[in-house]
Structure formats: structure tokens, C-alpha cells
Amino acid sequence: MFDLLVVFGVALLFIQIIRILLSDCDLHLQWYCKFGETPASLKGKVVWITGASSGIGEALAYKLSSVGCKLILSARREDRLKQVKDHCLKQNQGIGTEDIFILPLDLLDFGSHANAVEVVLKYFKKIDVLVNNAGRSQRALWEKTSLEVDKAMLNVNVLGLLSLTKCILPQMIKQNYGRIVITSSLAGKLGAPGLGSYSGSKHALHGWFEALRIEGYNYNIDVTMVCPGPVFSEALLHAFTESGEKTLGVEMKPTEKRMTAERCAYLMSVAMANDLDEVWLSGNPELFFLYLYQYFPTITRRLGRRIGAKRVKKLQSGMTNLH
Template sequence: MAFLATVGLLTLLYYLAYFIFASILDCDILLAVKEIFGKPVSSLRGKVVWITGASSGIGEQLAYVLAKAGCKLILSARRIAELEQVKRRCLEENEYLSDDDVEVHPLDLLDLNSHEKAFRHVLDKFGKLDILVNNAGRSQRADWEKIELTVDKEMFDLNVFSVLSLSRLAVKHFLQTGKGQIVINSSVAGFLPVVRSGSYCGAKHALHGYFKSLIMDHHDKHIDVTIVCPGPIQTNFLAESFTEKSGEKYGINTEVATNKVSAERCATLMGVAIANKLDEVWIAKPTALRLIYILYCFPNFGKWLVKTLGQKYLMKIRDAKVPSQN
């Protein structure tokens, strides 16, 4: 009996510790520990890193974090002017980087036929690729039953198939060179359902399935996979989000809110995750982080809690306000 009581007490303390830490941290416990005691981002100095979606948001801020660490960068997105601005800022972040160390390479990820040519350009420029960061993507706000099937296809084309296409090129290269790292900017929607984002959840769940399978397939080949799962982040993603209608954008600006992690902070934590080759990390402020842990660790209680809190409360955590339109 005493043994069972001890086991029960230790289990209770274990989960209590998680709840306490989730109330004060802005990321999962392992990532928080690695930020203090793990490898610093500066350990990535000299690595060749290709970032998609680098013209704004988390991708832009990650470029600054890695530039400061001394990485050589390839910055890709569709908007050339914005990429050039990011490059200038990268060079300002680290005076030891030269103009040749930061390459702007415009890329439309939906044009899958252009991926191999873009990959060859990277290899011709730097002779190798160490880390591919799949950051580009779009979110969604829509009622599940109203979503046109075309939207699901468009979501998967951008958030899944373009990522797979580029990543498979990278993995083939890594198998030849003997090592490399794939980074996926996913979402907590990749392992938990989130409200009013059916297509987005489906796409992010797919990414986890694909890349966790990659980990299993090549666990002995020195190919590392880091899946980053942000919760609410302070970026301008909302206006560009998919809705339930093909060709339509959500069109509502993202509110500034204290319950969201800044893009700068998210990028810093991503840098730590990359440097320490963590498999999966969660990034969110305490309000969202507590809910994530509850839903992940106690799914039955989580189901009841979600029903009790209601959709309006969950949307407020996610977007800082309850929208008045789709």
C-alpha cells in the first residue's frame, strides 16, 4: 500500500509541476531548460540555413536570430522588396556577415516545378545546405461545414505538399552529405483540434504524420527533424488567412494582445530548438499553454473543459477578440 501511495504522490507531483511551470513559462518545459542549460543559438555559426516565408512574421524574425548567430542564410518568399529589407537588417545584426553570406532567392512555393531549380541554386551558391526551415503557410477562420473542398486542396497545396516537395529534395541531399536538419513551423493545431480551422488543422496534422514518419525512417542517418508548434503569436497572419470560400481572405487585422507571444520571442525560442535539435516544441503564453497541456495530457477532462469554456472563449484566447464575421 505504501508503495502505491508513493507512486500516486509522485504522479500527482509530476503533473502538478507541469501545471505550475505552464503558468509561468512561454514554452514547454524541455525547451525552457534548453534555453538556459542547452546549446546556445550561437553554436549554429557557419551553418547554411534556408528559410521559406522569410519576408515577414516569424520567418523574418528567425532570419535576424540566425544572422546574429553567424549563419549563412537563403531567404525565400514571393515579395522581393521585403526580402531585400530583411537581408539589410540581417547584415546589420552581424557585422561579420558579408553581402554574399545572405542570399535573397524569390520563390513561389506553389510552383512545385521550380523547387529543384531553387535547390540547385542554393547548392551552387553555398556548396551545401545544413538546415531547411519550412516556415511559409497560411492559417484559416471558417465554419467546418461551409468549407469548400477547393479550399482544403489549396490549404494542402501550400501548407503540406509544397513543404514535402522541398523537404524531400533536402533529405536526399542530407543522405548524401551524411547529416542535416529539417525544421517545420507547424502549430498546436498539428496535434490538437482548434476552433474554426478545419482545413488548417487537417493540414498541420498531416505535417506531423509525414515528418514523424521521417524521424522513424532515418533515425540512424543523422537527419534531424524539429517540429515547432506555436500557439497564439503576435503576427499579421490573420488578414491573409483562408476562409471557407476559395480565393477569399479573412481580411481582419490581428489585434495586439498580451496573451500572444511576440514574433521576436517565438523566433528566439525556435533558434534554441534548432540548436538543440529538439523533436517537437510548444510555444505559447501561460493561458494557452495550460490549456494545451490539459488537452494533451488529460483528453477526457479536456473535452469537458472545452465544452464548458465555449467557442467564444477559445476564440478570444486565439485571436484576442471574438470576430463579428467569418
């Protein structure tokens, strides 16, 4: 009997490993994609997306508008937001121009956030979901990165999001419901060489918003942490380098092994529809490596040193378009 249980356990583990290797998301989310609520269940929700002018935020706007969500689109580039809105309206005949509200917003202008929330509430009367998607990436070795870049990353990727969330939270408490969605990263789960400041800022988001998840329980306010791996976007164009005076300016090539923004947006919308706490969105080997790190951290750290050493050498040689 014991031997049969061992064989069954090994077989089950083997099947799960195969599922991970063939997937582009964690097993929990994979199950909900097949058997859970579809994004269509979000119809009628008022969703505020920051960083909506390109990449994941833009793709999420298209996906949510296609299922009948009412949207607030925010970013600094108003012209791009107008293009995103126009595309939403052209692709979806069931929504009107009044269902998508454009609100230019600079997350670093902390003093403007309270007024922005008032403007949104005056227009839609409520906010069901806040998608904290805005942020910047970074590519530079730890030893060469200036403290100014570290501060800038925390301001953009953490404090700006916290400021806006703190302004929205009283309304969600008053409503007695709400969901905060955070675009984190696989780099928010484990450190990655060449992304020290970025990885640190994403780790900080997990600490702050996991605390909010617990505190918000009595008000039916929940948090969804979204951890994408490499995704096609403009991230490398605007990424910080070792100093704050210069951006990376690298365009991603179509041949690179990355998830499309559209696929990422779909998986995010499934996570939102099913009230999932945390999801991992990535192909392999990144996804498999994260599973190893989750359950075998000591072994994975040792393996990571070997893999990381090769990455450091590439960065030292001048390669900039690493994931």
C-alpha cells in the same frame, strides 16, 4: 514511507503545474533554454528559411544571422526579402552580403523546386537546415468552408513543403546529415473550431514528417516540429475564409495576448541548437490546455466542447480576430 512518497509526488506535480502556468514554452524546452546549447552553437550553419519575408520567418532570419548563420531567404515577395537581408546586415557586422542569399520562391510552383535547390547548392555547396516555415492560416466554420479552401490549404501548408523537402533530401542523404524544421502549430496537436482546414493541414505535417524522422535516422537526418500558439504576424491579413476568393484582411492589435515573433524565433533557435524533436511555444491558457490534452485526452475533449461552443458562437456572430 508510502505517505511521504505520495506527498512528494503531489508536491512535484504542483511545482510542474506552476512552472507550466508561468512559462511560454514546454518544460523540456524551458530546461534547454537555461542549461542547453545556446543559438550561438549554430554559427556557420547554412539555413534555408521559407516564408522569410514576415512574421516568424523574418524574426528567425534576424536571430540566426546574429549568431553567424549563413542564410537562404525565400518567399514570394522579393522586395520584402531584400529589406530583411538589409536589416540583418545592419544589425550584424560580423556577416557579409555574401552570407545571405535571396531566393524568391513560390511553394505552389512545384516544378521550380528542384532548380531552386540546385541554385542554392551552387552558391553554398550544402544545406544544413531547412526551415519549412511558409504557410497560410484560415478562419471559417467547418460547415461553411468550401472544399476548394481545404485543397488550397493542403497545397500551401503541406504539399508545397513536401515538394521542397523531397528535392533537398537527396543532398542531405549525400551529406549524411541534415535537419528539417517544421513550423506547425498548437492546432496541429488538437483540433480548433474555426480553423478546421488549417488544423487539418498542420496535423498532416506531423504524420508525414514523423515518418521522415524515423526513415532519416540512418542518414543522421532529423526533424524538429515547432508548435507555436498565437504569435504576432501577418497571418490574419492573408488567412483564407470560407471561400478561396476572399482573405480575412484583419490586422492583429498590439493589445492582443500573443507571443512576439522575436520570442518565438529565439525559442525555435534553441530547439534547433539542441536537436529537439518537438517543442510547444505558447502562453497560457493554451499551453496548459495542450498539456491536459496530452495526458488526459478524454477529459480535455469534454472540456474543449464547452470552450469550443463559445468560440463557435463568436464566429457565428462575425468575430474574426480569434487566435
